[in-house]
Amino acid sequence: MRLSVLFLALLLAACGRGPDRAPTGGNSSVGRQDLYHFGCGSCHTIPGIVGAHGKVGPSLEGIAGHSYVAGELPNQPPNLEHWIQHPHSVHPESLMPELGLTDAQSRDIAAYLYALK
Numbered sequence: 001m002r003l004s005v006l007f008l009a010l011l012l013a014a015c016g017r018g019p020d021r022a023p024t025g026g027n028s029s030v031g032r033q034d035l036y037h038f039g040c041g042s043c044h045t046i047p048g049i050v051g052a053h054g055k056v057g058p059s060l061e062g063i064a065g066h067s068y069v070a071g072e073l074p075n076q077p078p079n080l081e082h083w084i085q086h087p088h089s090v091h092p093e094s095l096m097p098e099l100g101l102t103d104a105q106s107r108d109i110a111a112y113l114y115a116l117k
């Protein structure tokens with residue numbers, strides 16, 4: 001009985017994200033460490049990341065609810081991951097640097113960002 005309640009709660013939580021924000025398959029707690037490690041917070045305000053109060057780029061709070069990533073890519077997990085990994089392939093002049101993230105790191109970071117309220 002308890003298990004089925006738990007399952008239902010998980011199901012509801014998953015549905016709450018909507019079809020467009022399907023889980024990235026990444027690990028959000030690893031993503032949180034990567035966000036810190038790569039210094040994303042020097043340019044972005046990111047809830048839950050120590051010292052992440054940057055004002056160069058937009059705040060990443062609530063990004064799950066945005067329609068577009070960087071004002072251009074439909075906000076889907078593969079697009080968010082692509083932007084995080086290769087912003088210059090989208091906006092060659094962007095102030096956001098190519099930081100050399102792996103596929104796994106961008107998936108983990110996207111998982112953390114989508115979990116933000």
Ligand code: HEC
Pocket residue numbers: 035038039040041042043044056057058059060063066068069070071083084091093094095096097099109
């Ligand atoms: C040197 C400053 C800088 C750093 C470091 C940086 N960014 Fe950015 N970021 C920006 C700027 C500026 C923009 C707006 C870019 C544009 O549209 O060209 C941006 C845009 C974004 C967006 C899109 C936001 C939106 O509202 O659509 C995401 C997501 C993002 N950055 C994530 C990251 C992550 C994750 C890292 C670390 C791996 C990172 N950024 C590191 C400057 C930075």
